[in-house]
Amino acid sequence: MLLYRITGSKYAADLSGIGAAITGGRWNKKGTAVLYTGESIEIALLETIVHAPPMLVLKLDLLTIEIPNDSITTIKTKDLPPNWMDYPAPSILAEIAESWIKKGVNIALKVPSAIIHSANNYILNCSHPNYRTKVKLKKQQDFHFDSRLNS
16 A cells, blocks of 8 residues: 655655654654654645645655555544544544554554545554565655645
């Protein structure tokens, strides 16, 4: 399966999840390395825009990442608390993901996007035993950000 990530060029090739470990996020606690990806370029762009206005990041890259189709755990909206999409994110979401990470069964956690509920993000468990061998950076390219999105 192919996934997408749009991020600052300076650290784009780093798939270690260290950035998420430093800051924590909706689906991870501080100290836990995960990589946030999207099922489409469009949802990856929206996720980038809400977290760091692209005009603050001078140069962006689009990553195409391949993961095994058989290493995905899915969380459906109906299995989440009613406030799952709130900002700031309820801490229960990071707890759900932390439990999944500790089990180490799959590389990816498929979760609904808080921005577009019909779209999905994939949280990659950077500490999974097969992460380094099964997660492949297939393509890295410059991403042109249309400045009209900042208006």
